[in-house]
Amino acid sequence: MYQYDPYDHQIITQRIAQFRGQTERYLSGELKAEEFLPLRLQNGLYVQRLAPMLRINVPYGMINSTQLRRLARITRDYDKGYAHITTRQNIQLNWPDLADVPDILAELAEVEMHATQSSGNCIRNTTSDQLAGVAVEEEIDPRPYCEIIRQWSTLHPEFAFLPRKFKIAVTGSNSDRAAINVHDIGLRVIKNEQGEIGFRVIVGGGLGRTPVIGSLVREFLPEKDLLTYLDAILRVYNLLGRRDNKYKARIKILVKALGVEKFAELVEAEWAHLANGEATLTQTEIDRCKNFFTEPAYVTIDDNAAQAEVDAIAADNIAFEKWLSRNLCGHKVPGYAAVVLALKPTGVAPGDVTDRQLEIIADLADKYSFGEARTTHDQNIVLAEVKKSELFSLWQEAKAAGFATPNIGTLTDVICCPGGDFCSLANAKSIPIAEAIQRRFDDMDYVYDLGDIDLNISGCMNACGHHHVGHIGILGVDKKGKEFYQIQLGGDSSENTALGKVLGPAFGETEIPDIIAGILNVFVENRHDGEQFVETYNRIGLAPYKERAYAK
Amino acid sequence: MPNNTLVIKDGKITDNLWKIVSEDHSDLTQDGIILPYSLWLANQNELSQRVSEGKIGLLLEGDHNLQEQNEGIADFALIAINFPGFMDGRGFSVARLLRERYGFTGELRASGGVIRDQLCYLQRCGFSSFDLDADINIEAAVESLNDFSEGYQISVDLPTPLFRRRA
Ligand code: SF4
Numbered sequence: 001m002y003q004y005d006p007y008d009h010q011i012i013t014q015r016i017a018q019f020r021g022q023t024e025r026y027l028s029g030e031l032k033a034e035e036f037l038p039l040r041l042q043n044g045l046y047v048q049r050l051a052p053m054l055r056i057n058v059p060y061g062m063i064n065s066t067q068l069r070r071l072a073r074i075t076r077d078y079d080k081g082y083a084h085i086t087t088r089q090n091i092q093l094n095w096p097d098l099a100d101v102p103d104i105l106a107e108l109a110e111v112e113m114h115a116t117q118s119s120g121n122c123i124r125n126t127t128s129d130q131l132a133g134v135a136v137e138e139e140i141d142p143r144p145y146c147e148i149i150r151q152w153s154t155l156h157p158e159f160a161f162l163p164r165k166f167k168i169a170v171t172g173s174n175s176d177r178a179a180i181n182v183h184d185i186g187l188r189v190i191k192n193e194q195g196e197i198g199f200r201v202i203v204g205g206g207l208g209r210t211p212v213i214g215s216l217v218r219e220f221l222p223e224k225d226l227l228t229y230l231d232a233i234l235r236v237y238n239l240l241g242r243r244d245n246k247y248k249a250r251i252k253i254l255v256k257a258l259g260v261e262k263f264a265e266l267v268e269a270e271w272a273h274l275a276n277g278e279a280t281l282t283q284t285e286i287d288r289c290k291n292f293f294t295e296p297a298y299v300t301i302d303d304n305a306a307q308a309e310v311d312a313i314a315a316d317n318i319a320f321e322k323w324l325s326r327n328l329c330g331h332k333v334p335g336y337a338a339v340v341l342a343l344k345p346t347g348v349a350p351g352d353v354t355d356r357q358l359e360i361i362a363d364l365a366d367k368y369s370f371g372e373a374r375t376t377h378d379q380n381i382v383l384a385e386v387k388k389s390e391l392f393s394l395w396q397e398a399k400a401a402g403f404a405t406p407n408i409g410t411l412t413d414v415i416c417c418p419g420g421d422f423c424s425l426a427n428a429k430s431i432p433i434a435e436a437i438q439r440r441f442d443d444m445d446y447v448y449d450l451g452d453i454d455l456n457i458s459g460c461m462n463a464c465g466h467h468h469v470g471h472i473g474i475l476g477v478d479k480k481g482k483e484f485y486q487i488q489l490g491g492d493s494s495e496n497t498a499l500g501k502v503l504g505p506a507f508g509e510t511e512i513p514d515i516i517a518g519i520l521n522v523f524v525e526n527r528h529d530g531e532q533f534v535e536t537y538n539r540i541g542l543a544p545y546k547e548r549a550y551a552k
Numbered sequence: 553m554p555n556n557t558l559v560i561k562d563g564k565i566t567d568n569l570w571k572i573v574s575e576d577h578s579d580l581t582q583d584g585i586i587l588p589y590s591l592w593l594a595n596q597n598e599l600s601q602r603v604s605e606g607k608i609g610l611l612l613e614g615d616h617n618l619q620e621q622n623e624g625i626a627d628f629a630l631i632a633i634n635f636p637g638f639m640d641g642r643g644f645s646v647a648r649l650l651r652e653r654y655g656f657t658g659e660l661r662a663s664g665g666v667i668r669d670q671l672c673y674l675q676r677c678g679f680s681s682f683d684l685d686a687d688i689n690i691e692a693a694v695e696s697l698n699d700f701s702e703g704y705q706i707s708v709d710l711p712t713p714l715f716r717r718r719a
Contacts, residue, residue: 005718007714007718010701010702011700011702011703011704014700014701014702015700017699022669030689035638035667035669038639039669121639151704151714152704154704155673155700155704155705156705157644157672157673157674157703157705157707158644158645158648158677158707159641159644160641160644161639161640161641161670227705227713235645238642238644238645239614239615239646243640273653277706278711278712278713279706282716284715285715285716288715288718
């Protein structure tokens with residue numbers, strides 16, 4: 001993992017001192033609320049429906065046990081003893097006191113964490129693949145580049161007041177777990193035919209009110225040119241992006257308005273001035289960052305023997321076997337596996353963790369995974385480096401701590417934004433919908449039989465729950481002051497990115513479980529052997545689902 | 553337009569020797585006036601001598617297209633960039649372009665809606681003077697220029713990125 005040097009510490013320390021001063025000026029009435037607003041947002045502080053909310057960056061999802069323990073302590077000392085994993089791999093506190101935030105930030109800085117630019121019209125935390133560095137099919141580890149982008153974007157003097165927020169995602173795999181096609185900039189680290197590393201650059205994707213799949217702007221950008229090219233894109237956006245209407249201010253609207261060819265032409269023209277300048281990455285810097293993400297001290301393991309041992313235990317233990325089948329991911333090193341700790345048992349708001357659980361995750365990370373963990377955009381935790389021989393003992397501990405719900409990737413592994421229970425922008429609640437669905441579909445055998453289903457819920461069109469790219473998406477809408485839910489089908493956040501299609505008129509809250517049941521029945525009745533939900537949908541289209549949902 | 557009697561210049565509070573005038577300003581013989589781009593364009597010939605003597609300043613808006621309208625821009629002693637509101641960040645890019653691409657070395661002034669908390673970023677983008685809204689406490693504001701002593705990126709005042717300076 002990346003480790004701060006004195007420069008990183010100095011920058012973040014000065015940032016906290018600056019924000020402490022701003023908070024004091026605000027509390028004393030010297031700084032106007034509308035001026036404090038963007039300043040506090042750029043330090044992670046929202047004011048929500050019930051209380052302030054502090055969003056803490058987890059850079060590209062990487063977190064270590066020391067940081068987890070510190071977060072646990074912070075939730076106890078400054079909050080109500082729990083935190084929330086967001087759909088962008090960050091961690092939120094729901095109840096901090098505004099006046100305490102500078103102290104919280106100082107505590108975070110001690111463990112090399114910050115909340116800089118986790119909100120506001122600026123470059124946000126860069127997200128990535130939760131299996132970065134271990135995925136079997138990964139071509140190149142994206143994390144060194146994520147860190148390079150983190151530093152470049154942190155307190156970038158030119159781009160702190162963009163037309164709107166700006167999100168960058170990076171992956172080095174063909175299986176896209178970072179949803180790069182629905183980000184303002186999506187980067188796929190690739191190797192060209194000469195074996196040189198570079199990036200495929202996708203711009204102008206995004207969810208929200210106007211969901212758009214990003215456009216390819218450059219097929220191959222050499223790695224040394226990463227920052228100058230990002231500067232060029234951001235400058236074009238900063239100068240030309242719309243500022244008159246916040247719903248038309250994202251870069252996706254600019255790319256659409258200009259057309260991607262014209263947009264790319266402007267970026268290239270700007271880049272022609274910046275390329276090969278001082279901001280061009282040096283091999284020394286690339287190597288320095290790569291050195292933070294070298295392989296941990298793996299031991300040599302006979303994979304077949306290790307697997308046979310696991311299989312033998314699983315043969316006698318159905319619960320363990322189910323867990324293995326859903327909560328495990330392959331690993332590029334023989335004898336190892338990546339394990340997903342499930343944060344969505346029924347009855348708990350998806351992504352919520354208690355202080356005690358954070359500490360248990362830290363302990364498990366120390367014991368089983370070289371002291372590191374990752375947050376995932378589907379609001380779970382990954383321990384990426386677990387020996388197969390230790391899976392059974394990890395499972396037992398995870399189970400005791402409530403992390404072993406064997407539902408990863410299934411219907412009940414719901415992605416869900418905080419919604420109307422917390423968020424002041426919400427049209428409707430989202431957490432109770434997730435719970436109603438989890439309760440209705442509590443027969444795990446049925447859920448397993450359904451296979452892979454992404455069910456995503458957002459409480460309004462800002463789409464923090466990524467409902468457009470759920471195989472089943474649920475969107476809270478407001479109809480004459482009442483909460484209703486629109487259903488979309490066929491979205492996909494993977495490398496086969498697709499935006500869901502609206503099924504039809506919205507439903508009332510109590511109807512949702514039945515409607516979902518009907519949709520699942522259509523799938524089960526129509527699927528071919530081995531077909532997943534989204535594949536059946538792609539083959540038969542929306543009509544049969546619609547017919548069932550609105551049948552009189 | 554603020555046109556305050558005091559401005560921050562090169563890190564210090566000093567008298568404001570300049571005045572922004574409006575598009576319909578008629579007396580162009582005054583010294584120390586800052587003209588909107590259109591007004592200057594319309595009177596370019598008769599003003600060019602006084603521009604090169606450092607007596608006329610230029611006012612640019614955030615949407616000014618420097619690529620197409622940059623002729624003679626480096627000759628001004630002062631260019632002011634107008635910020636219609638502090639959330640409008642276009643001026644940050646315009647400033648860097650003036651400094652890094654169009655050879656402007658004179659006084660670069662941020663004028664209007666910027667707030668104290670942006671001064672450090674503005675300075676990094678090449679601004680050397682600030683004519684802030686009148687209700688801002690300028691003595692306190694000047695301290696914010698020093699909020700940060702280090703930055704990761706290249707900028708006008710720090711043309712080498714941190715990664716090339718790291719030991
Ligand atoms: S989708 Fe809407 S309701 Fe949900 S967290 Fe985002 S803004 Fe709030």
